[in-house]
Amino acid sequence: MILIGGKPLLEHQIELARSHGFTDIIILACYRADLIKRYIGDGSRFGVSVSTIVEREPLGTAGALLAAMDQLAENFVVLYGDTMVNIDLQRIWERHRQSRADATLLVHPNDHPLDSDLLETSAGGWIEAFHNRPHATDHWFQxxxxxxxxxxxxxxxxxxAGGSRAPLDFGKDLxxxxLNRGSRLLAYNSPEFIKDIGTPERYDRICAEYQTGVVARSSLRTPQRAVFLDRDGTLISDKDCLRRAEDLELLPGVANAVRQLNHHGWRAVLATNQPVVAKGWCSEAELQRIHNKLETLLGREHAFLDRIYFCPHHPESGFAGERxxxxICCQCRKPAPGMLIQAAADLNLDLAQSWLIGDSTSDIQAAVNGGVRSVLVRTGCAGRDGRYPVAPHFVFDTLGQTVDFIIQNAEPSAQHS
Ligand SMILES: [Zn+2]
Known part of the structure; x- marks a missing residue:
């Protein structure tokens, strides 16, 4: 019932549900249930149908739901009453239905992964393991x-069915x-706004983010803007065909630059050509380790990538050990714009409002082909590859300078200001 922008959090949730076509709502209440019942009633004044179930003793987040099992629909959405949310519910609902998942979990990278409970997914986005805190320090995690x-x-x-005797928590227990029973759990990765109001500090921050429009424009119903980032020579040292996680090194200032993008509402999207996979020099599993290390190093400095796209292909065949x-000739290897187009579909990107930062002419040509603005950085090969006769919109010495420039020169707009 706490107010955000003058309206109870629960009412924000009900409005979100209704605006996405969800009108049958069950509230699982305990503490101060009387207050909730009095305000929400049967939901008719909010245009929805609400029934409130009051648990006598705390059953845990999942336990409360299991106790109400006979009232649940064939598929249903679960929201926590202490989270401010603005996500496109239809989008996750459709993904859940199409994938025929047993459960679809909204997931995202965060800016403190080292002290968070993490999960591990397959390339197709299926959850394969839960890794709870504390984490081993000799391992790199997604x-x-x-x-x-x-x-x-x-x-x-x-x-x-029939409920559970011990309190059950979704994340820790259910x-x-x-997963142990072989159920198919889908990780739905989204940059949309979802934060719990667990402390006075978080509550204040969420109120501020509500007032400044951060919450409103985060839904994937609203076009987003991205900065596409090349990997080798732009984020990390160019080691000429990196093939082991142990050899990965972040370039100076990179974590800070990515964190600036995170803080200013830009989607940070990695798009990298990795022909080492086609050449048989690096397996997909090792490439995953490499990207886990990249995410771990960024996470130590409170920065994250919203998405990682890679092209494993290579067009020239006829070498020993290749796959x-x-x-093949694919649509994703830069300078083709396939990874940009895929990201635009996944994240509802406005490509005309987006940028690509890279160190080679194939990056700049990919930006042209994808319809995004480009910056060449003078790290890595610094454009000396000369493979494509193309000029970037801007040239800067470092990623940090580039990101500062993009943020300072962003055009304010109704959606992005
Ligand atoms: Zn490809």
Missing amino acids: NLVNAGLYVIRKAALEPW FPAL AELK
């Missing part, structure tokens, strides 16, 4: 955390148990 919003297929909860199935 930066992905459970954001606390789910779409669940009721049938997957059948083993718990999802790991489902024939990847030796």
Whole structure:
């Protein structure tokens, strides 16, 4: 019932649900349930139908839901009552339905992965493991955390029909148990706004983000703007075909630059050509380790990438040890714009408002082909490859200078100001 912008948090959630076509709502309440019932009633004045179930003793986040199982639909969305959320619910709902997942978890990278409970996914986005704190320091993890919003297929909860005796938590108990049973848990990775108001400081910050429009423009219903980042020579030292995570080194100032993008509402999207995979020099598993290390090093400095796209292909075949199935002419290898186009679909990007930063002419040509503005950085090969006769919009010495320039010169607009 706490107010954000003069309106109870719960009312924000009900409006979000209704605006996406969800009108049957069950509130699982305990503490001060009387207050909630009095304000929400049967939901009719908000244009929805609400029933409130009051638990007598705390059953845990999942326990409360299991106790209400007979009232649940075949598929349903779970929101926590202490989170401010603005996500495109139809989008995650469709993804859940199309993938036929047992449960779809909203996940995202965060700016403190080292002290967060993390999860590990397959290339297709299926959850393969939960890694709870504290984390081993000799291992690199994906930066992905459970954001606390789910779409669940009721049938997957059948083993718990009748409720549970011990309190059950979604993250700590139910999802790991489902995974152990072989259920298919989909990680739906989204940069949209979802934050819990767990402390007075967080509450104040969320109120401020509500007032300045950060919350409103985060939904993927609204076009987003991105900065595409090349990897080798732009974010990390150019080692001429990096093939082991141990050899990866961040360039100076890179984590700070990425963190600036995170703070200023730009989606930070990595797009990298990795022909080492097609050449048989680096497996997909090792490439994942490399990117886990990249995310870990950025995470130590409170920076994150919203997405990582890579092209594993290479067009010229006929070499020993190569992987024939990847030796193709594809649409994703820069300068082709395939990775940019895929990101635009995944993140509802406005490419005309987006940028690409790279150190080679194939990066700059990819920006031209994808319709984004470009910056050549004088790190890595600094454009000396000379493969494509193309000029960038701007040239800077470092990624940090480039990001400062982009942020300072961003055009304010109704959606992005
Ligand atoms: Zn490709």
